[in-house]
Amino acid sequence: xxxxxxxxxxxxxxxxxxxxxxxxxxxxxxxxxxxxxxxxxxxxxxxxxxxxxxxxxxxxxxxxxxxxxxxxxxxxxxxxxxxxxxxxxxxxxxxxxxxxxxxxxxxxxxxxxxxxxxxxxxxxxxxxxxxxxxxxxxxxxxxxxxxxxxxxxxxxxxxxxxxxxxxxxxxxxxxxxxxxxxxxxxxxxxxxxxxxxxxxxxxxxxxxxxxxxxxxxxxxxxxxxxxxxxxxxxxxxxxxxxxxx
Numbered sequence: 043x044x045x046x047x048x049x050x051x052x053x054x055x056x057x058x059x060x061x062x063x064x065x066x067x068x069x070x071x072x073x074x075x076x077x078x079x080x081x082x083x084x085x086x087x088x089x090x091x092x093x094x095x096x097x098x099x100x101x102x103x104x105x106x107x108x109x110x111x112x113x114x115x116x117x118x119x120x121x122x123x124x125x126x127x128x129x130x131x132x133x134x135x136x137x138x139x140x141x142x143x144x145x146x147x148x149x150x151x152x153x154x155x156x157x158x159x160x161x162x163x164x165x166x167x168x169x170x171x172x173x174x175x176x177x178x179x180x181x182x183x184x185x186x187x188x189x190x191x192x193x194x195x196x197x198x199x200x201x202x203x204x205x206x207x208x209x210x211x212x213x214x215x216x217x218x219x220x221x222x223x224x225x226x227x228x229x230x231x232x233x234x235x236x237x238x239x240x241x242x243x244x245x246x247x248x249x250x251x252x253x254x255x256x257x258x259x260x261x262x263x264x265x266x267x268x269x270x271x272x273x274x275x276x277x278x279x280x281x282x283x284x285x286x287x
Contacts, residue, residue, distance in 0.1 A: 044057070044095065044102070044103050044104070045103075045104050045106075046064070046103050046104060046105045046106065047106055049103070054103075054145070055146075057101060057103050057147075058145065058146035058147055060101045061101070061148065061149060062100075062101035062102060062103050062147070062149070063098075063100060063101065063102050063103070063149040063150075063151055063284055063287065064102075064103050064104075064105060064142055064147050064149065064150045064151070065091040065094060065095065065102060065103070065104045065105065065151050065153055066105045066108070066135075066138065066139070066150060066151070066152045066153065067084065067087035067088045067090070067091045067104070067105065067107040067108070067153050067155075068084075068087060068107070068108045068111065068135065068152055068153065068154045068155070068156065068159060068163070069081075069082075069083035069084025069085065069086065069087045069088070069107060069108065069109055069111070069154075069155050069156050070083045070084060070109070070110070070111045070112070070113055070123070070125070070156040070158070070159070071083075071084065071109050071110055071122065071123060071124055071125075072113045072117050072122055072123035072125070072156075073117065073120040073121065073122035073123060073256045074204070074205040074209065074256070074257060075205040075225075075226070075227075075230075075255050075256045075257035075261070076222065076225035076226070076227070076255060076256075077205070077210065077221060077222045077223060077224075077225045077226040077227075077261055078205050078209065078210060078213055078220075078221060078222075078257075078261075079213075079217070079220045079221075080122040080123070081109070082205070082209055082213060083155045083156040083209075084107045084108065084109040084155070084156075085107075085213075085216070085217065086155045086183070086209065086212050086213070086216070087107060087153050087154065087155040087156075087183070088107040089216050089273075090153055090155075090183055090273070090276055090277060090280070091104045091107075091153050092104060093273070093277050094277055094280050094281065094284070097277065097281065098281055098284060100284050100285070102284075103147075105138070105142075108134075108135065108138075110124060110125065110126060111125060111126060111131045111156060111158070111159055111162075112125055112126060112127065112128040112130075112131045112158050112159065112162060113125045113156075113158050114158055114246055114248050116246075116248035116249075116253075117248065117256070119256070120256045128162050131159070131162055132162045132163075132165050132166055132169075135152070135162075135163065135166045136166045136169055136170065139152075139166065139170050139178055140170060140173065140174060143170070143174045143176050148176055149178075149287060150176075150178040150179070151178070151179045151181055151283075151284070151287065152166075152167075152178065152179065152180045152181060153181055153182075153183065153280075154180065154181070154182050155182070155183055155184075157203075157204070160180075160182065163180045164180060166180075167179075167180050179283075179287060181280070181283065183276045183280075184202075184208065186276065186279045186280060186283060187272075187275045187276045187278070187279040187280075190275035190276075190278075190279065191208065191272060191275060191276075194268055194271050194272055194275065195207050195208060195263075195268070195272075196260075196263050197231065197259070197260040197263050199232070199240060200231055200232040200233075200234070200259070200260070201228075201231055201232070201259045201260035201263060202259050202260075203232055203247055203257075203258035203259050204247070204253075204257050204258045204259060205256070205257030205258070205259060205261060206231070206257060206258060206259015206260050206261050206264075207259055207260050207261060207263045207264045207268070208259070208264075208272065209259075209261075210223075210226065210259075210261040210264035210269075211264040211265055211266070211268040211269035211272055212269045212272055212273060213269070214264055214265060214266040214268075214269045215266050215268075215269025215270045215272075215273055216269065216273070218266060223261075223262075223264075226261040226262050226264070227255055227261070227262070228259075228260040228261065228262045228263070229254055229255055230251075230253050230254055230255050230256075230257050230258050230259065231258075231259060231260045232247070232251060232258050232259065233251060234247075234250055234251060
């Protein structure tokens with residue numbers, strides 16, 4: 043594995059000559075309930091990128107993780123979110139990607155593990171295409187490996203929106219010492235059961251159900267074993283995508 047920040051410019055020139063794929067992990071620093079650390083989103087994206095680069099036969103460079111971005115105001119009811127405006131976030135990621143293209147990289151994959159960023163990152167992808175003529179990829183682990191993930195989780199999307207079964211399982215596998223399962227609660231499992239949500243219409247979950255503990259989901263159903271299966275499934279799908287990309 044090569045981390046961008048560990049390379050000399052000579053090594054980066056070599057990576058450019060080999061048409062290396064640049065992975066840009068994007069997360070957020072924000073509360074994830076009583077049981078998970080505030081680094082959760084960025085940390086998960088970072089570890090996925092590191093594993094991909096370790097096992098891929100395609101040349102891969104991993105960028106430093108973006109740990110600060112946009113969160114809806116509702117999440118700031120709890121401490122832990124030093125965020126920025128969505129416009130600031132869009133411009134920041136746009137400038138990073140644009141500068142990578144300027145130095146010669148043509149294959150850039152954003153790996154985003156924070157739901158509030160999806161719309162903004164889609165804007166970045168389109169702006170880069172218009173200004174640079176390069177079509178970078180926005181990817182989301184829960185989407186790229188959706189079918190496999192759904193077979194592993196017991197509580198489905200209602201149990202895994204924010205700090206639930208999905209993220210808690212991954213953190214138990216990746217960083218168990220910082221997970222406080224004795225404080226996990228399923229009090230905020232999603233109760234929404236409507237025809238058009240989720241999938242057909244987008245409405246922020248924070249506006250559909252008031253969270254009591256800062257999460258949405260069922261973290262008590264999480265396990266380290268599930269986390270390992272989820273992580274491996276995600277990496278497996280990313281490796282297939284990189285071949286195609």
